[in-house]
Amino acid sequence: MMAKKDCSIFVIFASLLAFWIAAAGACNAEGLKMKFYKESCPQAEKIVKEIIGSRVPSNPALPAKLLRMNYHDCFVMGCDASILLDAVNNTQAEKDALPNLSLSGFDVIDDIKTQIEQVCPNTVSCADILALAARDAVSFPFNRRLWKVPTGRRDGRISLASEVTKNLPSPFSNFTTLLELFNKKDLNLNDLVLLSGAHTIGLSHCGTFSRRLYNFTGKGDQDPSLDPTYAEFLKKKCSNPANPATTVEMDPQSALSFDKNYYQTVLENKGLFQSDAALLTNRQSAKIVRHLQISTSFIAKFANSMEKMGSIEVLTGNTGEIRKQCRFAN
Template identity: 55%
Template sequence: MASKLLNILFLQLVCALLVLDVSNAEVLDVNFYKDSCPYVEDIVKETTARFISEAPSLAAPLLRMHFHDCFVRGCDGSVLLNSTRTNQAEKSAIPNQSLRGFQVIDAAKSELEKRCPGIVSCADIVALVARDAVLLINGPSWPVPLGRRDGRVSIASEALNQLPSPFMNITQLKASFRSVGLNVTDLAVLSGGHTIGISHCLGVNNRLYNFTGKGDTDPTLDKNYIAELKKKCKPGDVKTIIEMDPGSFETFDTSYFNEVSKRRGLFQSDAALLTDTETIAYVHQHLSSTGTKSFFDDFGVSMVKMGQIGVLTGQKGEIRKQCAVVN
């Protein structure tokens, strides 16, 4: 009798653990807020459109914000948290100091708190805003599975160590992407996001003036492009703004792949795409406008995949009341 009772208790414990595991399962759903906040996508899109209509250049940093969020601790909104007296948050890390557009996230959160208080996570808002910002400049759209919860931890050193660097070679890039579950195709596709946006001379100065520490230039960089960049970026200049995709930096298209194929990719990480058989094949497949649809389709697939890296669901994390601070 005692043995039978113990077996029953054991089975009940196993069932309870299975239920708990399911409640914390990392499963997102495009209809997650169907009942709790049915107009979430409309509210976020309207808010994003208000900002993008006034400043289309915000689309690139909003897309980059989602990328930087997901590569550190997963897509948990940790990139939004402010530093405190006792902790330097991800925002403080050098790669994130140039992030812009936090006001868009805050505005969307404010609207949602009026309509659906305590329901929609900041992490989900970041994912939705990235999609909407790209779509609003005539880029691709993609479904955004929802249900992320917000993380409570944000550490600058993790961002510095885990974000892919513009100075990485192809081996380092592949390892970085592989560490978060993304493959070589995702690397080539998401690099295409550099078709929009700007950088600073800091990101290319070493290629122009001191590539190997001997005052030389990067031999893989087009000589004419070097001359153009040197007119804008003087030695030691870290602040001057330069376009990622010259002449097309506010248009989401395939021209980035054209620039890369001509050895005019701005970063070493862009040039690295020409040093791997898989990535160079992807570049060559998208050299004309006829490749736009396939690039757009691929970009959506990779963004959905990236948007599910290390998400917090169920009882993990929290739903922040304000995106810059934990509850």
Template identity: 65%
Template sequence: MRAEFTFLLLVVSLVVVARAGKGSSGGGLRQNFYRTTHCPQAEQLVRQITWSRARNDPKLGAKLLRVHYHDCFVRGCDASILLETVGTNQSEKDARPNLTLGGFEAIDDIKSQIEKVCPGIVSCADILALSARDAVSFPFKRPMWDVLTGRRDGRVSLISDVSGNLPSPFSDFPTLQTLFEKKGLNINDLVALSGAHTIGVAHCGAFSRRLFNFTGKGDTDPSLDPTYAETLKSQCPNPANPATTVEMDPQSSLSFDTHYFATVNQNKGLFQSDAALLMNPTSAGIVKQLEVPWAFFNQFGKSMVNMGAIEVLVGNAGEIRKSCRHNSASNPGWNNSGGDCNE
């Protein structure tokens, strides 16, 4: 285990990260929602199953965190990203930015096991939010941020909703800031949530233009560190194999740490959206601040709570799906108004 990662374990054990107070809420959500339902063991079950799968898949945290992001920015955190295409109505899953998402089998497994114990009570949206947190937290053996619960599942998933709502790796800073503001997130959230790029990999197509044709003249993005650019070119030659991936955070893609912010400050951010964080004086200052572990973990936790509250469905809105891949209209005979999920 790397010395840096060992140090971060110590930091996390000493720092209380984004602990929401009792009764606090975001968008009608609250802590320990399922303690007042017929499934008080819900969060424990999600954690046990997620950690069991994470033991065999060190990339699960990156996968589920990305799915959670892609869900919340399109129609809010309603698990619409999990719905399959029905007939000719293509779902969000079929949108190009979502074709490389993974971890859906883990969500299916969690939902299936919880349905056996607490049928019709725990939403797929909450399972996704909880499992993303728990998968990232697995190496630390403790939850790294609080997840407020009480979300309901959406019934609609449209491929046409993805464009213009999902942050793009090709975005400049003004575009990112405008999009985040539309979702109720501020510049601190923008920078902190970009820190999720500290884990996981990216396909070459998400950044190859920076290497080979940045302005349409066969050039390389001048904001990218030249040595790092050459390394990326060797990994992703032009034209790149669509299946080829590289680490988003070089030599640290399995460790949830602050290494990402150090690399951004060295002009080694993989995406244009990473490099864009240095193009604004305020965000550049936050990037520097978040190189400090306790500052990053604290702000990331707060920002995940904020993101997890985007346009949520609560109360009697939406539904509680029996299967995370299909809404009630796709499950004849299944009709759940969610009475057990209301107090």
């Protein structure tokens, strides 16, 4: 028979254990999960998919635009839709920073938010809408959802242009800088190579790579790591100085097809950006590039990395807010 003192200790321990189990359960409930809006707004994900499905056929570049916007949001202050906020007074927002000036697709997010607000006011976050819209846009040609998007994010109230450059991977970055930025977001080397695969779709303005063509080291030279024939092709497209309006496919001949062709392009030294070429300067990342070039599992592996990226520094539970309009904090 247990002594009275021992029994009291047991009761105290059991109570503490029950408290921590309950607390852990509460934390999980406040985090991201599949079908978060099943009860509060069951139409939400359907509305996103339908609007995206109506827009992509007439705007085939939209998947690349929304995927890029999703990246630029998550790497700066987390996946909190801060990229969608407009400037306040004299304080520039993230979308006003130089790397974000070419972002587009904000009108699509606004349309989705407007329709969802009509059926479920003050319920679905702009951060979740952006994550779902990017996934559904890239998935559209496949007639299936390419990666899971657990929901439950809440929206941030702050957006600062000053936070962009120090957090967002740049097309001018070398391998060391890229890996440091990814590691800061709890993403690893594998994620770096896989998420770079997003460059298999979309266009880029000449200014993001023209230095490789005309003034790589400041002496009027060309980047020796760039395929010479491809460099001549790019020079015919991009004048010096670069015309801000001119764009080039990031993945030659495959800019509208979400596939593994990007890795073949990189191996042929035709990666458009210094950050693409940088993947071959590290033995481990170069090995992953070669593997993905012949692999049949690129999309599945990309999906895993997208799910990791989608949870960067998210606001959940009682943090942040649910914006009434994506461009403005409440």
